[in-house]
Amino acid sequence: xxxxxxxxxxxxxxxxxxxxxxxxxxxxxxxxxxxxxxxxxxxxxxxxxxxxxxxxxxxxxxxxxxxxxxxxxxxxxxxxxxxxxxxxxxxxxxxxxxxxxxxxxxxxxxxxxxxxxxxxxxxxxxxxxxxxxxxxxxxxxxxxxxxxxxxxxxxxxxxxxxxxxxxxxxxxxxxxxxxxxxxxxxxxxxxxxxxxxxxxxxxxxxxxxxxxxxxxxxxxxxxxxxxxxxxxxxxxxxxxxxxxxxxxxxxxxxxxxxxxxxxxxxxxxxxxxxxxxxxxxxxxxxxxxxxxxxxxxxxxxxxxxxxxxxxxxxxxxxxxxxxxxxxxxxxxxxxxxxxxxxxxxxxxxxxxxxxxxxxxxxxxxxxxxxxxxxxxxxxxxxxxxxxxxxxxxxxxxxxxxxxxxxxxxxxxxxxxxxxxxxxxxxxxxxxxxxxxxxxxxxxxxxxxxxxxxxxxxxxxxxxxxxxxxxxxxxxxxxxxxxxxxxxxxxxxxxxxxxxxxxxxxxxxxxxxxxxxxxxxxxxxxxxxxxxxxxxxxxxxxxxxxxxxxxxxxxxxxxxxxxxxxxxxxxxxxxxxxxxxxxxxxxxxxxxxxxxxxxxxxxxxxxxxxxxxxxxxxxxxxxxxxxxxxxxxxxxxxxxxxxxxxxxxxxxxxxxxxxxxxxxxxxxxxxxxx
Numbered sequence: 001x002x003x004x005x006x007x008x009x010x011x012x013x014x015x016x017x018x019x020x021x022x023x024x025x026x027x028x029x030x031x032x033x034x035x036x037x038x039x040x041x042x043x044x045x046x047x048x049x050x051x052x053x054x055x056x057x058x059x060x061x062x063x064x065x066x067x068x069x070x071x072x073x074x075x076x077x078x079x080x081x082x083x084x085x086x087x088x089x090x091x092x093x094x095x096x097x098x099x100x101x102x103x104x105x106x107x108x109x110x111x112x113x114x115x116x117x118x119x120x121x122x123x124x125x126x127x128x129x130x131x132x133x134x135x136x137x138x139x140x141x142x143x144x145x146x147x148x149x150x151x152x153x154x155x156x157x158x159x160x161x162x163x164x165x166x167x168x169x170x171x172x173x174x175x176x177x178x179x180x181x182x183x184x185x186x187x188x189x190x191x192x193x194x195x196x197x198x199x200x201x202x203x204x205x206x207x208x209x210x211x212x213x214x215x216x217x218x219x220x221x222x223x224x225x226x227x228x229x230x231x232x233x234x235x236x237x238x239x240x241x242x243x244x245x246x247x248x249x250x251x252x253x254x255x256x257x258x259x260x261x262x263x264x265x266x267x268x269x270x271x272x273x274x275x276x277x278x279x280x281x282x283x284x285x286x287x288x289x290x291x292x293x294x295x296x297x298x299x300x301x302x303x304x305x306x307x308x309x310x311x312x313x314x315x316x317x318x319x320x321x322x323x324x325x326x327x328x329x330x331x332x333x334x335x336x337x338x339x340x341x342x343x344x345x346x347x348x349x350x351x352x353x354x355x356x357x358x359x360x361x362x363x364x365x366x367x368x369x370x371x372x373x374x375x376x377x378x379x380x381x382x383x384x385x386x387x388x389x390x391x392x393x394x395x396x397x398x399x400x401x402x403x404x405x406x407x408x409x410x411x412x413x414x415x416x417x418x419x420x421x422x423x424x425x426x427x428x429x430x431x432x433x434x435x436x437x438x439x440x441x442x443x444x445x446x447x448x449x450x451x452x453x454x455x456x457x458x459x460x461x462x463x464x465x466x467x468x469x470x471x472x473x474x475x476x477x478x479x480x481x482x483x484x485x486x487x488x489x490x491x492x493x494x495x496x497x498x499x500x501x502x503x504x505x506x507x508x509x510x511x512x513x514x515x516x517x518x519x520x521x522x523x524x525x526x527x528x529x530x531x532x533x534x535x536x537x538x539x540x541x542x543x544x545x546x547x548x549x550x551x552x553x554x555x556x557x558x559x560x561x562x563x564x565x566x567x568x569x570x571x572x573x574x575x576x577x578x579x580x581x582x583x584x585x586x587x588x589x590x591x592x593x594x595x596x597x598x599x600x601x602x603x604x605x606x607x608x609x610x611x612x613x614x615x616x617x618x619x620x621x622x623x624x625x626x627x628x629x630x631x632x633x634x635x636x637x638x639x640x641x642x643x644x645x646x647x648x649x650x651x652x653x654x655x656x657x658x659x660x661x662x663x664x665x666x667x668x669x670x671x672x673x
Contacts, residue, residue: 001394003349003387004029004349005352005355006032006034006354007032007034007061008037009053010041010053011358017057020355021064022064025065031351032066032067033069033071034061034070035071035124037103038073044078046084047119054128059133066133067133067135068133069136069137071138071139071140072124072139081113087113087153087155088106088110088113088116089106089153091152093195093198094198105148106148107156108222109156109158110155125230125232129237134234135237137237137240138239138263139240142242142244142265143223144244149215149249150215152195156215156218159218160193163210164193167210171188171190178206178210178500179206180204206500208423209416216250219250220251220258223255224258239258240260240262240263240307243262243264244265245295246271246275246432251416252415253456256306261310261348262303262308262311263313264299265353266296266315266317266338266342268290268295268334270321271295271296272291275434277429278434286635287633289329289330291633292633293619297444298441301345301411301451301452304451305454306454309346311346313351315351317338317353318377318383320366321366321367322364323363330379333382333657333658340386341620344627344662345622345624346404355370356372389650396664397649403624405625407448407449407462408462409449410457410462411439411467412454417497420471423501424501427525427526428525430548435491439491440452443466446599447610448607455473459481459483460483463607464601465486466489467481468494469493470495471494473494473512474499478514482515485581486605487601487602490583490585492548492550496508496509497510507519508550512582516584518553519553521552521553526545526546528546532570532571533545534567534568534570534587534589534593535569544590545575549573549588551573554577561579565577569587583601610641613639616638616639618633618635619655626664626665627664629662630660631660633658634658638654640652643663643665646663649662649663
């Protein structure tokens with residue numbers, strides 16, 4: 001459990017560097033991330049390098065015992081590069097150039113960008129790859145930020161056409177796969193295929209999906225090029241990337257295969273404001289200064305899986321941000337609570353953004369551990385508290401108590417299904433991470449530890465597998481689910497689409513019908529405010545359905561086992577059905593009923609769950625090794641479910657909003673059999 005910070009020596013006078021490094025050490029920080037935007041300082045002209053300032057910065061930090069995470073600076077190509085090679089710049093969907101003057105102004109398919117990237121990454125790695133203070137490398141910075149994953153440049157179009165030719169072989173195969181017989185839009189050759197934008201109405205769904213697949217492959221390919229160079233010239237140092245929250249524009253699972261660690265940038269208050277499709281205005285008000293109790297946790301568990309069990313928080317919010325529509329002050333104590341939350345979910349490092357608020361530039365309103373005048377801000381004070389508490393906890397528990405074990409619940413997230421939901425949402429509020437996070441939140445409210453996994457993950461050791469909304473269930477995932485002997489829960493829309501983004505054959509839930517003999521007759525998306533009552537077998541109303549429902553008809557299974565209808569909608573359509581060890585949720589229901597359904601599944605899976613009191617909606621539990629954590633996001637005080645006779649290592653039995661408690665768990669953790 002280490003603490004770090006993001007620092008930009010090129011933004012501050014050199015005479016200040018030594019004082020900053022000393023203050024970092026005194027605060028208890030151990031790592032510093034630098035250089036990810038400094039390409040123009042390292043290479044002021046093509047092939048001409050200036051390392052003197054970076055040598056000095058690294059050595060100044062190292063003199064105080066600080067370790068350095070070096071970022072490759074490709075998120076900010078220098079002006080000389082784009083002037084000499086205009087193909088570096090991306091184009092938007094209307095064909096307009098996104099010009100130099102901010103950041104992320106490059107196209108992943110640009111040959112000139114590739115050549116320049118290879119040069120700067122090689123030169124950096126050759127110079128610092130064996131420096132004793134440089135312990136890790138970060139590739140680029142936040143791939144795709146500012147809507148920059150998709151590029152509509154000539155280079156991207158040429159690469160897309162090559163990708164299609166390799167995928168389909170013949171234009172006839174492409175026309176068949178895309179269903180171009182509809183509206184008679186058969187393509188004549190791969191050279192006649194354009195981007196899926198600008199048509200009078202929506203493009204062919206498979207055209208749009210293949211463009212998303214291609215773009216994801218381009219991002220992964222570009223990152224792999226950097227990783228290969230770093231492994232060649234900086235062997236023995238882990239390579240990571242800092243992913244973002246609520247962002248699915250490329251396949252993170254695929255990129256994770258090339259990384260040693262998955263890092264991400266955690267901004268709980270910013271995410272409250274940007275999660276427009278599934279966080280209500282009432283919830284924004286409720287969690288305005290603490291962050292939603294499950295959004296950051298979801299990403300911790302997601303990226304821990306993507307990083308092969310290793311997860312870092314590369315940027316942790318330390319005060320107000322500048323990029324949301326409204327930017328609240330964190331509630332006192334929340335920077336500390338967010339840090340402990342990350343550690344509870346397995347983080348090895350929490351690195352705060354940033355050391356000092358900068359008084360100029362686009363992010364001058366983005367806070368840090370210190371104010372622009374150098375005085376320690378609230379976030380800095382809370383970081384100092386965490387540093388002392390880490391020593392306190394480790395002294396009492398020992399480092400061996402922190403080993404992160406596999407959870408007993410797996411929640412499957414499939415990125416291509418996210419793209420399918422964006423292309424064909426069918427309901428305006430159905431795209432994005434909302435459904436997955438709702439299911440995750442319910443599992444967390446049961447006190448269960450959760451691993452967020454990809455469709456390629458081995459599921460055999462999990463007691464409960466939850467597939468909230470995988471529109472496409474790949475053959476590989478089908479094999480994983482068939483081999484699984486625990487309880488499976490599938491949410492609505494699961495298995496409804498083929499790889500080509502067509503209605504599945506057989507009808508939905510498609511491949512799930514092998515062990516769930518039902519057929520989706522029709523679907524209905526519901527505008528906000530429209531609801532159906534959900535009733536038990538005796539006609540008692542137990543909840544409400546909203547947003548979406550699948551109208552399922554029951555079939556007879558090959559084994560002769562009947563499908564059990566657990567609840568029905570008020571008009572008679574099944575709401576939840578069970579067949580053996582598999583539950584199918586045919587509709588999205590209110591949070592309380594979803595909690596009941598998942599608690600029932602957990603009990604059948606042999607898991608010990610514990611529903612959080614309705615009087616403490618922001619209290620969450622997480623087990624890491626022998627340590628049990630409780631974190632209260634508010635809005636009121638929460639009573640910690642502390643076992644009898646157990647002494648607290650942190651906190652008190654009653655936690656205020658922003659409060660953290662930790663203790664050595666005497667028994668098996670919640671979420672284990």
